Amino acid sequence: MNFADSEIVGAILTKEGYTLCKECGEADYILINTCAIRDNAEQRIRKRLKELKSLQRQRAWVRIGILGCMAERLKQKLMDEEENVSFIVGPDAYRQLPYMLEHIHDGEKLAETLLSDSETYADIDPVRYDTNGISAYISIMRGCQNYCAYCVVPYTRGRERSRDPQSIVREARELFEKGYREVTLLGQNVNSYRWNVDTESHKAEVGFPQLMEMVATISPLLRVRFATSHPKDLSDELLQVMARHDNICKCIHLPVQSGSERILKLMNRRYTPQWYLDRIDAIRHYLPTCSITTDVIAGFCTETEKDHTETLNMFRRVRYDYAYMFKFSMRPDTYAAKHLQDDVPDDIKTRRLEEIIALQGQIALENNQREIGKEYEVLIEGVSHRSDKQLFGRNSQNKVIVFDRGNLKPGQYAKVRVLRCTAATLIGEVIENR
Numbered sequence: 001m002n003f004a005d006s007e008i009v010g011a012i013l014t015k016e017g018y019t020l021c022k023e024c025g026e027a028d029y030i031l032i033n034t035c036a037i038r039d040n041a042e043q044r045i046r047k048r049l050k051e052l053k054s055l056q057r058q059r060a061w062v063r064i065g066i067l068g069c070m071a072e073r074l075k076q077k078l079m080d081e082e083e084n085v086s087f088i089v090g091p092d093a094y095r096q097l098p099y100m101l102e103h104i105h106d107g108e109k110l111a112e113t114l115l116s117d118s119e120t121y122a123d124i125d126p127v128r129y130d131t132n133g134i135s136a137y138i139s140i141m142r143g144c145q146n147y148c149a150y151c152v153v154p155y156t157r158g159r160e161r162s163r164d165p166q167s168i169v170r171e172a173r174e175l176f177e178k179g180y181r182e183v184t185l186l187g188q189n190v191n192s193y194r195w196n197v198d199t200e201s202h203k204a205e206v207g208f209p210q211l212m213e214m215v216a217t218i219s220p221l222l223r224v225r226f227a228t229s230h231p232k233d234l235s236d237e238l239l240q241v242m243a244r245h246d247n248i249c250k251c252i253h254l255p256v257q258s259g260s261e262r263i264l265k266l267m268n269r270r271y272t273p274q275w276y277l278d279r280i281d282a283i284r285h286y287l288p289t290c291s292i293t294t295d296v297i298a299g300f301c302t303e304t305e306k307d308h309t310e311t312l313n314m315f316r317r318v319r320y321d322y323a324y325m326f327k328f329s330m331r332p333d334t335y336a337a338k339h340l341q342d343d344v345p346d347d348i349k350t351r352r353l354e355e356i357i358a359l360q361g362q363i364a365l366e367n368n369q370r371e372i373g374k375e376y377e378v379l380i381e382g383v384s385h386r387s388d389k390q391l392f393g394r395n396s397q398n399k400v401i402v403f404d405r406g407n408l409k410p411g412q413y414a415k416v417r418v419l420r421c422t423a424a425t426l427i428g429e430v431i432e433n434r
């Protein structure tokens with residue numbers, strides 16, 4: 001999300017004559033787009049700000065701004081605590097940036113953190129920088145109002161709002177015409193995407209399955225991915241649309257967070273383990289080759305050994321292809337911070353997290369071993385980090401496959417047979433170019 005937002009900020013400022021530079025040492029303004037989801041993310045920004053002080057000593061005119069969720073969460077407090085920050089801008093106020101940059105005078109500090117019910121930046125064509133020219137993100141909605149007990153997003157990104165589907169399709173088509181071959185549609189909970197078409201001749205509601213279908217029909221050569229799905233809203237209709245279109249990638253990220261019914265209730269996730277497993281069964285039914293990935297939190301408030309065992313059992317049952325696994329970090333202002341106790345000692349959180357990581361590592365390796373001998377269409381993304389004689393790409397399931405370069409180029413499709421694997425990567429051979 002932040003990556004996509006930075007591209008919007010880049011577009012707003014380049015339109016006003018600013019140019020992007022590759023190194024901080026060349027910049028007159030340094031904009032740091034921030035995340036507030038975990039304390040660790042915020043601490044990294046504080047550290048970065050300290051590092052930038054020596055650069056500011058050499059280039060006294062340089063001004064630093066903090067953008068995004070940390071700016072929204074801390075507002076004035078951030079400027080008071082960080083003397084070298086000149087301006088802060090929340091996620092819905094990026095259009096104010098040109099004005100702010102023009103009006104900051106020596107010693108002054110500016111802040112704009114008003115959240116909006118309608119801002120989607122739909123009319124802005126993001127500047128694609130730091131891109132491989134093959135894959136791009138398209139933001140389809142902003143905000144969230146699910147209020148999971150541990151999460152700051154509803155407070156830092158405001159209420160959920162969807163973007164006009166025509167502007168999304170236009171952006172995807174333009175990317176395809178420029179040579180991009182993969183778009184990822186982004187939202188905090190894409191399954192609740194809604195847009196009411198209300199013209200004199202046509203009234204309809206466009207939901208996420210219809211939007212996916214609209215983007216998928218731009219070209220069979222354009223792959224379409226999405227993130228993230230809330231399990232409570234993942235519909236059979238979406239799975240059926242995914243099954244109908246080969247170019248909608250067969251990979252679903254379905255954050256489970258916990259395998260315990262009691263903990264899920266405390267988290268306000270609004271599904272039970274049984275509901276979640278029913279959704280997994282539906283994915284396997286409609287999309288037998290689909291990979292499934294997840295997020296999990298170890299050591300949420302009051303989590304017992306029994307709750308933790310239920311999470312491990314969930315991992316054994318679903319057999320995820322990949323998981324983002326974290327220790328619980330209490331975030332200020334959330335429901336958990338106001339009403340629950342962060343009462344699982346840190347050493348127990350760490351041990352539980354390590355158990356989940358070890359189990360997931362084993363499952364990922366076993367899943368990958370089952371891929372050996374299978375053939376996949378791979379979209380080539382670039383040269384392998386290990387050897388310039390090899391390329392890497394991803395299959396529809398979002399698994400990275402490395403193979404010998406031959407005369408292939410990034411942006412092309414190739415059919416690859418898997419020969420061997422690690423827990424993270426498949427190694428294959430090309431059997432056909434497209």
Ligand code: SF4
Nearest residue numbers: 144146147148151153
């Ligand atoms: S769905 Fe829950 S975890 Fe995801 S952004 Fe919204 S509140 Fe946060």
